[in-house]
Amino acid sequence: MIILQDLLVGLKAIADEKRLKLVNLLLKQDYCVGALAKELEISKSAVSQHLKVLRESELVIGEKRGYWVHYSVQEDKLIELADGLKGLITESKSQSTGCCHHSD
Template sequence: MDKTLLLKAIADETRLKIVTLLLQHNYCVRALARKLEISEAAVSQHLKVLREAGLLVGEKKGYFMHYDVNRDVLHELASEIEALAEIEREACSPMQGGCQNKEAEKCHNQDKNKCSDEVKEFCHGHNHDNETHTGHCKCHHS
């Protein structure tokens, strides 16, 4: 499964509507075009993108191809997104390494009043006016 290709395929609003419709019922191009109120040619182009991403399967019924969602691919993508959401944030500590050089420079700024708002939030937390900070840095309070 090519996650990037799959995510790009469902990022389009019309293609997402097509997937939603196909999850509810198998449709042919003509039926999808009527439901979405777009041309059959436009539906065909969207279906091509979804098929190339591995999200659709087709079954010939008479003269027409009826499409269905490959739910295994959808479940696999959902699992990977769920796994991303479970990644824990690690605290950056310049003393232990692990910070990118730009972050390490931010952390070593001795005067928090010279920091940009972004740096103040990174080193000193959301409420950077008080005397506490997050412990990500060796800043000395003025």
Template sequence: MIEVEKAAVILKLLGDKTRLTMVKMLDTNDYCVCEFVEIFKMSQPAISQHLRKLKDAGLVQETKRGQWVIYSLNRENEYYPLVHSLLEYIPNQDFRLKELEEQGLRISCD
């Protein structure tokens, strides 16, 4: 059971369309900041700000691969069950990655 105040913080965080979409995307794939920049057509600092908020809440985690930072959904987070239940109501967003690949803009961050 999650306290109402903590649930409200998570729900407010996911109330942003960009962050909610990012979390849904991270439910099926890991992403580099540079890929989110291309997908959302936003600046790198703006994308990083969204990811920082998600990371600060513990919803996402990062892994460094050389100079690249790869983000993934933190399924070990205490709020993951709440987030996961919300994500079941959101349409799959894998088409965004497919569009990026079709445009030749999928970036290999390895």
């Protein structure tokens, strides 16, 4: 059975256009806040707020390297999210009895 709350947390995290763009960038390579801000043309504080949501959903992790924290996507968590959606569809179809009864 799919745990809907876990699915909701992940989906809410990527439901924002900027956060989805962040995830897309981070799938290509690791970035620090400043580089992400430049790529997305938003402030560093806005990037930090978006990263906070993504970190809380465990989709993104940060690793301190010298003075900077470099962020990357936890691909396994993203795959779990996709699998959760697939499972939800499969589970719903297997439990469906239809909404209408037809008499022939």
